[in-house]
Amino acid sequence: MIKVGIVGGTGYTGVELLRLLANHPEVEVSVITSRSEEGMRVADMFPNLRGHYDLAFSVPDVDTLAACDVVFFATPHGVAMGMAPDLIKRGVRIIDLGADFRIKDVELWSTWYKLDHTCPDLVEMAVYGLPEVNRDQIKNAQLIACPGCYPTAAQLGFIPLLENKLVDHRRLIADCKSGVSGAGRGASVGALMCETNESMKAYGVPGHRHLPEIRQGLALAADRPVGLTFVPHLTPMIRGIHATLYAMLKDPKDGLQELYEARYKDEPFVDVMPAGSHPETRSVKGANTCRISIFRPQNDDTVVVLSVIDNLVKGAAGQAIQNMNIMFGLDESSGLKALGMMP
Ligand SMILES: NC(=O)C1=CN([C@@H]2O[C@H](COP(=O)(O)OP(=O)(O)OC[C@H]3O[C@@H](n4cnc5c(N)ncnc54)[C@H](OP(=O)(O)O)[C@@H]3O)[C@@H](O)[C@H]2O)C=CC1
Ligand SMILES: CC(=O)N[C@@H](CCC(=O)OP(=O)(O)O)C(=O)O
Secondary structure (H helix, E strand, C coil), X not given: CEEEEEECCCCHHHHHHHHHHCCCCCEEEEEEECCCCCCCEHHHHCHHHCCCCCXXXXXXXXXXXXXXXXXXXXXXXXXXXXXXXXXXXXXXXXXXXXXXXXXXXXHHHXXXXXXCCCCHHHHHHCXXXXXXXXXXXXXXXXXXXXXXXXXXXXXXXXHHHHHCCCECCCCEEEEEEECHHHHCCCCCHHHCHHHHCXXXXXXXXXXXXXXXXXXXXXXXXXCCCCCEEXXXXXXXXXXXXXXXXXXXXXXXXXXXXXXXXXXXXXXXXXEECXXXXXXXXXXXXXXXXXXXXXXXXXXXXXXXXXXXXCCCHHHHHHHHHHHXXXXXXXXXXXXXXXXXXXX
């Protein structure tokens, strides 16, 4: 059995890791941390886990975590980079769900995250954990930077167009909507029901920290820098991201549906829907799936790609487990067979 540690077990992505790993046949969660809930039994805090875990939260401690084969960091940015160097030296593999190792340009990262990076050498060695792009590098990685939720939906939607140089790479638009769990479990006025229900708002329009991450991934796909307008919105749902992506075709013609089907035909977690379909976030709720459809309205030169994920699963915990499966040579779908929930 693979021994797993989770730092940040009381947050939304931490408890989602626990939910998914409870059905993973080849792992045993041996350490789960929380500073605020030290000593609390996991199943007392999260009754959905009753009967699955006989474990209590402990404070994060490098010596305890070093006994694990792999440690997931489900923590705010800035936490993983504090503990990763010691764990890496001791041979532990790390999967960071936060943003500490996602952006290769460390100065750019510091500008957006307003922190100095304490281990730039690890940024260099980290592999960006988007399996649909980096599966081979993930196999041998010791440190994985899991993509953010918006970046996962946006990149999977745009990549086939950019890899094939079919669109104007300078004018991409990602209009994205997120459920409130994307903001984490910490109390904040903006996440209250009275503030979010029956209403919808854009935020971060002048600049959101996912912009440089999405640009970095799209530039690699396009093999050149890209221009991107990214507008996130908060919507009154708990889970889900709906990305509506726009690009201008250089040479408008048929064949986009076939292109996407071919690009993702061997991908277990990307579902290209039949032409004309509109994917719903509820169809991926709880599932590690990205569901995509492609349109060219009025046969014009604008291509519209719809890409939906569950922010906590393909956008975080599920993708992190998918990376672990690849790193340890397991079936990539182990622990990830849950389907979406309708209704
Ligand atoms: N929510 C989402 O949809 C997504 C989140 N992410 C990223 O995943 C990470 C976790 O997100 P989420 O689960 O939403 O966050 P939450 O705010 O819900 O949970 C954060 C967890 O981290 C722990 N924690 C906080 N500060 C520290 C610290 N200094 N040292 C150790 N542990 C700490 C908290 O427990 P305690 O304070 O008790 O120690 C808590 O368990 C973040 O980086 C987030 O940006 C990525 C994709 C999607
Ligand atoms: C709705 C909401 O607030 N979403 C968060 C992003 C979600 C997230 O978890 O960001 P990382 O993937 O980079 O960690 C936000 O906009 O900051």
